[in-house]
Amino acid sequence: MTTPLPPNRLPPTPLSPSRPLVAFDLDGTLVDTAPDLLDALDLVLSTHKIPPVDRAAARNMIGGGARLLIVRGLKSEGLVLPDEEVAAMTQQFIAHYAEHIADSSRPFPGLIEALDRLEAKGACLAVCTNKLEHLARLLLDALDLTKRFSVITGADTYARSKPDPLPLLSTISAAGGSAAQAIMVGDSITDVLTARATGVPVVAVSFGYTETPPHALGADVLIHHFDELEKAVDALLARGAA
Numbered sequence: 001m002t003t004p005l006p007p008n009r010l011p012p013t014p015l016s017p018s019r020p021l022v023a024f025d026l027d028g029t030l031v032d033t034a035p036d037l038l039d040a041l042d043l044v045l046s047t048h049k050i051p052p053v054d055r056a057a058a059r060n061m062i063g064g065g066a067r068l069l070i071v072r073g074l075k076s077e078g079l080v081l082p083d084e085e086v087a088a089m090t091q092q093f094i095a096h097y098a099e100h101i102a103d104s105s106r107p108f109p110g111l112i113e114a115l116d117r118l119e120a121k122g123a124c125l126a127v128c129t130n131k132l133e134h135l136a137r138l139l140l141d142a143l144d145l146t147k148r149f150s151v152i153t154g155a156d157t158y159a160r161s162k163p164d165p166l167p168l169l170s171t172i173s174a175a176g177g178s179a180a181q182a183i184m185v186g187d188s189i190t191d192v193l194t195a196r197a198t199g200v201p202v203v204a205v206s207f208g209y210t211e212t213p214p215h216a217l218g219a220d221v222l223i224h225h226f227d228e229l230e231k232a233v234d235a236l237l238a239r240g241a242a
């Protein structure tokens, strides 16, 4: 059974067979969002009289969406709270975070130039994140990045979120692309598993948020700066075409 695409994304115009699609994760990949996300986490924890989590450790808890960030933050304090309480905390988190979406969040160095180079070679760009879609759009709007991406999908856009293949497959299809000509770029094991489940090659960035060391994520290529992205994309497309 296929999940219907939201009406504003139909019908996709197929990309020409030679036009690749690069789908990016958002938090820890396109944008360094940790300061604003962790401020929101600290606020929610402090409301419950729980001390803030260590920033360096908490950075690596990002990537599974707001609820999971809170669950991981609580766990690091040795706490497991009932679902209803976590749900209320998640709502408080989202409300605060939406108000502070880009207070300190900034694109990682070299991103804009890397997107320019991919666009210049005819690539279609998309975002496939585990952020809620409206928060992803709010952030990309605030950083003037929305226009760069043909499709932006979040944790709640489809019935399931990453690492299920559905959001990436649907993102590719909504952009009119094909898995054979698509590449995922991400920072966490969630992104690598998503790409593997979807059958697309994956580039990992080493500057994002991950509990697994970046070199151990199992990505096809690991990059340390966006200056290296174009070469990585070229190599993976050439490998696919061989």
Ligand SMILES: O=C(O)COP(=O)(O)O
Residues within 6 Å of the ligand: 025, 026, 027, 028, 062, 063, 064, 065, 066, 069, 128, 129, 130, 131
């Ligand atoms: O944890 C999140 O907010 C989502 O993160 P992602 O953009 O890395 O999928």
Ligand SMILES: [Mg+2]
Residues within 6 Å of the ligand: 025, 026, 027, 028, 029, 062, 063, 186, 187, 188, 208, 209
């Ligand atoms: Mg990420």
